[in-house]
Amino acid sequence: MPDANTITRPMAKAVPKTQRPKLHKVILVNDDFTPREFVVTVLKAEFRMSADQAYRVMITAHRRGVCVVAVFTKDIAETKATRATEAGRKAGYPLLFTTEPEE
Numbered sequence: 001m002p003d004a005n006t007i008t009r010p011m012a013k014a015v016p017k018t019q020r021p022k023l024h025k026v027i028l029v030n031d032d033f034t035p036r037e038f039v040v041t042v043l044k045a046e047f048r049m050s051a052d053q054a055y056r057v058m059i060t061a062h063r064r065g066v067c068v069v070a071v072f073t074k075d076i077a078e079t080k081a082t083r084a085t086e087a088g089r090k091a092g093y094p095l096l097f098t099t100e101p102e103e
């Protein structure tokens with residue numbers, strides 16, 4: 001027990017917890033030209049999705065206009081979105097993947 005003459009002080013400073021990097025969504029955007037099967041192929045190749053997962057994401061974008069594909073750190077999200085968009089462009093399709101930060 002500290003007696004009346006003992007000076008106590010609060011802990012120097014709270015050690016900040018390691019900050020987690022903000023995650024970014026990769027978003028698939030619908031268009032009227034890219035064949036459904038091609039979209040599924042790109043999702044499987046670039047995002048390592050099963051045929052079933054890829055179909056669900058494709059059909060959601062087709063019906064609603066957009067669908068979140070996955071979340072990654074900023075660099076990885078941007079790289080994957082660029083590569084997937086480029087795969088469409090090379091095949092002559094306007095397929096588009098965008099990214100945005102998670103709230």
Ligand code: TYC
Nearest residue numbers: 029030031034035036061062
């Ligand atoms: N809407 C396209 C079609 O009917 C298929 C498609 C789905 C294209 C999702 C893009 O992000 C997309 N052929």
